[in-house]
Amino acid sequence: MLPVPLRVVEANARTYRRTWKGSVVTTFLSPVLFLAAMGLGLGSLVDRETGARALEGLAYISFLAPGLLAATTMQTGASESSWPVMAGIKWIKTFDAALATPVGVPDLVAGHLVWVAVRLLMTSVVLVVVIASFGAVSLADALLAVPAAVLTGMAFAAPVTAYTASTEQETRLSSLFRFAIIPMFLFSGTFFPASQLPDWLESVAYATPLWHGVELCRGAALGTDATLPVAAHASYLLAWVAVGWSLSVRSLRRRLLP
Amino acid sequence: MKSTHRAAEPVDEAGPGPQNESNDRALVEARGLTKRFGEFVAVDAINFSIRRGEAFGFLGPNGAGKTSTMRMIAAVSPVTEGRLEVFGTDPATHGAEIRARLGVVPQSDTLDTELTVFENVYIYGRYFGLPGEVLRPRISELLEFVQLAERGDSKVEPLSGGMKRRLTIARALVNEPDLLVLDEPTTGLDPQARHALWDRLYRLKQRGVTLIITTHYMDEAEQLCDRLVVMDQAKIVAEGSPTDLIARYSTREVVELRFPVGVQERIGDRLDGLATRSEVLPDRVLLYTDDGDRTTAEITRRELAPESTVVRRSTLEDVFLRLTGRTLVD
Ligand SMILES: Nc1ncnc2c1ncn2[C@@H]1O[C@H](COP(=O)(O)OP(=O)(O)O)[C@@H](O)[C@H]1O
Ligand SMILES: [Mg+2]
Numbered sequence: 001m002l003p004v005p006l007r008v009v010e011a012n013a014r015t016y017r018r019t020w021k022g023s024v025v026t027t028f029l030s031p032v033l034f035l036a037a038m039g040l041g042l043g044s045l046v047d048r049e050t051g052a053r054a055l056e057g058l059a060y061i062s063f064l065a066p067g068l069l070a071a072t073t074m075q076t077g078a079s080e081s082s083w084p085v086m087a088g089i090k091w092i093k094t095f096d097a098a099l100a101t102p103v104g105v106p107d108l109v110a111g112h113l114v115w116v117a118v119r120l121l122m123t124s125v126v127l128v129v130v131i132a133s134f135g136a137v138s139l140a141d142a143l144l145a146v147p148a149a150v151l152t153g154m155a156f157a158a159p160v161t162a163y164t165a166s167t168e169q170e171t172r173l174s175s176l177f178r179f180a181i182i183p184m185f186l187f188s189g190t191f192f193p194a195s196q197l198p199d200w201l202e203s204v205a206y207a208t209p210l211w212h213g214v215e216l217c218r219g220a221a222l223g224t225d226a227t228l229p230v231a232a233h234a235s236y237l238l239a240w241v242a243v244g245w246s247l248s249v250r251s252l253r254r255r256l257l258p
Numbered sequence: 259m260k261s262t263h264r265a266a267e268p269v270d271e272a273g274p275g276p277q278n279e280s281n282d283r284a285l286v287e288a289r290g291l292t293k294r295f296g297e298f299v300a301v302d303a304i305n306f307s308i309r310r311g312e313a314f315g316f317l318g319p320n321g322a323g324k325t326s327t328m329r330m331i332a333a334v335s336p337v338t339e340g341r342l343e344v345f346g347t348d349p350a351t352h353g354a355e356i357r358a359r360l361g362v363v364p365q366s367d368t369l370d371t372e373l374t375v376f377e378n379v380y381i382y383g384r385y386f387g388l389p390g391e392v393l394r395p396r397i398s399e400l401l402e403f404v405q406l407a408e409r410g411d412s413k414v415e416p417l418s419g420g421m422k423r424r425l426t427i428a429r430a431l432v433n434e435p436d437l438l439v440l441d442e443p444t445t446g447l448d449p450q451a452r453h454a455l456w457d458r459l460y461r462l463k464q465r466g467v468t469l470i471i472t473t474h475y476m477d478e479a480e481q482l483c484d485r486l487v488v489m490d491q492a493k494i495v496a497e498g499s500p501t502d503l504i505a506r507y508s509t510r511e512v513v514e515l516r517f518p519v520g521v522q523e524r525i526g527d528r529l530d531g532l533a534t535r536s537e538v539l540p541d542r543v544l545l546y547t548d549d550g551d552r553t554t555a556e557i558t559r560r561e562l563a564p565e566s567t568v569v570r571r572s573t574l575e576d577v578f579l580r581l582t583g584r585t586l587v588d
Contacts, residue, residue, distance in 0.1 A: 001387035018372055100334065
């Protein structure tokens with residue numbers, strides 16, 4: 001018999017087969033637009049001016065692409081763990097249905113997060129192909145960033161699951177995106193090096209999981225040295241996964257098995 | 259199947275006898291079962307035992323603690339205090355094993371509306387670890403059984419309330435459970451849908467499936483339950499078969515009198531001695547009596563001149579209202 005968490009993964013996959021069309025366009029449209037507008041458009045300015053010196057001769061679109069990969073998996077990881085989790089808890093109650101069977105809360109969380117990892121893997125691979133087709137990075141190099149991108153997405157998926165599980169009002173989900181995810185998207189090194197930020201903001205940026213994800217992806221795809229050793233960035237992200245995972249189990253148990 | 263109603267005598271602790279719950283061993287056994295949410299007591303030290311093959315009802319007004327009890331039995335809500343055994347094991351330590359043998363129809367549907375009828379049952383069946391080749395024929399059978407065979411490929415969203423309820427029952431049966439727990443299975447359904455559902459439940463009972471049903475419909479309890487408990491404010495206030503309960507808490511017959519406007523208020527003590535018990539409601543007077551005809555004869559003799567007189571058999575509803583009061587609970 002299939003291990004219990006994998007039964008949850010399978011259920012998610014079957015549901016996704018029915019619903020993927022709704023999300024696929026938005027997932028890929030936004031990075032394509034960013035690559036075109038920022039990478040090509042803005043990039044043509046940056047590369048001509050002082051930016052070229054700051055980026056040490058790297059084309060702006062090449063600098064941008066791995067950052068965008070990390071930022072997109074952040075968004076996928078976070079959104080897969082907000083509205084769908086709220087739907088499972090409250091709107092459609094699929095979690096209640098699963099918990100009436102031998103599935104327990106730890107299985108439910110594991111199944112959900114493993115499924116998100118699968119989704120992140122699929123998303124990253126397609127994104128990497130898009131990036132390569134823009135000529136930003138070669139396909140072979142960009143593929144090296146896929147594990148880092150999946151890890152980045154997971155560093156958001158796990159804590160956002162815990163956040164959603166402990167949130168009663170759905171409006172707080174949009175707040176999460178407005179006040180945490182979007183600012184990180186803009187200021188954590190995706191579009192420009194965090195060193196360009198004012199000092200106080202710079203240290204905030206270094207604390208965000210996204211910055212570590214961007215560093216890892218950029219290092220992997222461009223072969224440049226990341227700011228810290230790879231293991232340091234990866235451990236930081238893994239810590240977010242681990243803490244988020246165990247908080248998810250705790251919050252969901254309290255919420256669904258009162 | 260037990261066809262006769264039996265009084266609720268406490269079932270003796272089955273000794274260390276044969277394994278696998280022999281017939282006289284309770285399938286569910288609760289002693290001092292208590293559920294608290296913070297300070298609030300939702301279930302207050304209740305005792306009951308449910309035997310294999312019977313249909314057991316929990317009757318009670320909203321907020322009585324029925325759902326809280328069901329959820330503890332279904333191993334999705336930790337017991338606060340007391341002892342609960344389901345299939346002879348403790349839900350706290352054997353939750354997954356218990357749930358593997360249980361079918362659950364929750365109070366509100368938990369169907370995935372984005373999926374089809376078939377997919378809903380299939381995915382649920384996979385949660386039990388059942389392989390596809392077992393599930394496919396079984397699901398066809400189950401959809402046939404709940405009269406949804408032609409709807410297998412339609413989305414759940416547009417189904418009527420009755421169809422969704424029947425689908426939930428089909429889903430609950432996918433693991434061929436030994437015990438089916440139904441929390442208000444027919445609330446919100448129209449009479450046709452309710453009767454269709456009762457018919458399916460009756461067939462399940464005939465096949466030997468043990469049923470636990472909560473309801474606040476007396477006719478439902480009377481139709482389906484071999485034995486039931488009446489819950490009110492977290493406690494069990496009565497226990498027995500429907501006929502037992504009627505015999506114990508009501509009279510054989512009830513005479514319902516309606517008076518012309520303004521007359522009922524002036525009746526005063528002229529009803530005294532007419533019946534074992536009487537109850538004055540805003541729009542009518544109920545006289546509980548063992549001989550309706552004698553009571554009506556006496557009414558005529560006393561020249562009370564009611565506008566209408568109806569003699570009917572006592573029902574579970576009379577018992578219920580007597581035990582839980584007529585105050586509206588929402
Ligand atoms: N999760 C919960 N937290 C706090 N109170 C609850 C919870 N679930 C139920 N209750 C309360 O417990 C009481 C019994 O509820 P319930 O078991 O649903 O009754 P019934 O099913 O008989 O209508 C109600 O007053 C209800 O508000
Ligand atoms: Mg209830």
